[in-house]
Amino acid sequence: SGQTARFYIEPNFSIDVINEQTVFFWQMLANYTANYLPASFKQSISDKLNQLDRQDKTSFNQSKLGQWQDHLITLSSIVQAPKLDSGVLASIHQALLQNRQLQISYQKKWDDSVSEKRIYPRGLVFIDNMMYLTGFYPVEDHIDDNVLLKAHRNFAVNRITEAVVIDRLIPDWVGRDVFTLESLQKLGKLEFGKNI
Known part of the structure; x- marks a missing residue:
């Protein structure tokens, strides 16, 4: 609807719980809120996504969520958080x-x-x-x-x-x-x- 996306981290959220929804959530966090996340948390998300890409790329690509990759593309957008000095x-x-x-x-x-x-x-x-x-x-x-x-x-x-x-x-x-x-x-x- 043209509104800026908002993300909320639940108190019981764990980066170690692996399913399609959390992987998708991590990817959204990494792509769209990078400049607002604490550096250590952003790094842990990046590390986890890289680890998943290496470990489970085949099964992810065959999953329902993974099959969307061929139908989606992310372009640079003014919606992304601007960098501040x-x-x-x-x-x-x-x-x-x-x-x-x-x-x-x-x-x-x-x-x-x-x-x-x-x-x-x-x-x-x-x-x-x-x-x-x-x-x-x-x-x-x-x-x-x-x-x-x-x-x-x-x-x-x-x-x-x-x-x-x-x-x-x-x-x-x-x-x-x-x-x-x-x-x-x-x-x-x-x-x-x-x-x-």
């Missing part, structure tokens, strides 16, 4: 927690050029498997909140190539009640399409 994330976290300004290098979605932007960061927005930094461009304080809202922007974190914390506090107006994440959501400022 840990240094960029650390700077964003620091700026948010310390109310500091942030200088970012941002690569637009359809453009190879990178632009430099100074941001008053306000918070992080999670939509399915995408993460966005929400904040404001630097503007002077104004009595009309609607004027300040025009400076509001959302930035996909995976397109931030560099982030540097500026040792300057964000202005007091950014902390107004109208600019809390809950208020920005109610105003539709955190949405990325009508009613999405």
